[in-house]
Amino acid sequence: MISLIVAMDKNRCIGKGNKLPWHYKEDLQYFKKTTMNKTVIMGEKTFESILAYLKKPLPNRTSVIASKTHYAHKDCETTDNIVDYLKRFPKDQEIFIIGGKTIYDITLDLADRLYITHINKEFDGDVFFREIDYSKYKTIKKETNGDLTFAVYERIK
Numbered sequence: 787m788i789s790l791i792v793a794m795d796k797n798r799c800i801g802k803g804n805k806l807p808w809h810y811k812e813d814l815q816y817f818k819k820t821t822m823n824k825t826v827i828m829g830e831k832t833f834e835s836i837l838a839y840l841k842k843p844l845p846n847r848t849s850v851i852a853s854k855t856h857y858a859h860k861d862c863e864t865t866d867n868i869v870d871y872l873k874r875f876p877k878d879q880e881i882f883i884i885g886g887k888t889i890y891d892i893t894l895d896l897a898d899r900l901y902i903t904h905i906n907k908e909f910d911g912d913v914f915f916r917e918i919d920y921s922k923y924k925t926i927k928k929e930t931n932g933d934l935t936f937a938v939y940e941r942i943k
């Protein structure tokens with residue numbers, strides 16, 4: 787199963803200056819719990835921003851870096867063709883697309899599930915998620931906690 791996980795504000799803003807424009811501990815905990823022990827795939831820029839923050843790849847997850855320029859890190863796999871990688875990924879395992887904008891744009895249509903943290907506020911940003919046609923999905927979870935709504939959508943087959 788191919789899943790995509792993202793946090794976005796009311797205007798679909800997802801980033802500013804290669805960072806998240808907000809800091810919500812609950813969302814970081816949700817991201818950690820949801821992706822724990824799974825494979826996560828991300829663009830080279832998102833990997834760099836994780837490395838800048840944590841000084842290492844995400845712990846307890848298998849990280850795959852999407853890079854056409856063969857960027858490498860000793861603890862990660864790299865692919866120069868993310869679409870091909872996702873199509874070949876074993877169907878009985880869950881892989882999470884974790885950003886950023888370029889990678890979300892390329893892969894949204896391949897994702898079976900969307901884990902979206904809707905941040906019910908507006909932030910200043912420079913990268914935005916594509917418009918989503920929610921009529922293609924059914925909502926399988928929606929829980930609000932303060933500014934955040936944790937939603938899971940599944941593509942209607």
Ligand SMILES: NC(=O)c1ccc[n+]([C@@H]2O[C@H](COP(=O)([O-])OP(=O)(O)OC[C@H]3O[C@@H](n4cnc5c(N)ncnc54)[C@H](OP(=O)(O)O)[C@@H]3O)[C@@H](O)[C@H]2O)c1
Binds near residue numbers: 831887
């Ligand atoms: N709100 C959220 O949930 C969330 C989550 C993640 C990231 N973000 C934000 O998103 C922003 C970063 O997004 P971004 O678009 O600048 O960067 P990105 O998507 O993380 O990475 C882009 C890189 O992916 C590689 N790439 C592009 N197309 C590819 C393909 N077809 N196959 C393989 N690799 C490919 C290229 O690397 P090479 O140049 O090495 O070829 C490209 O430079 C940041 O602001 C970050 O904070 C937000």
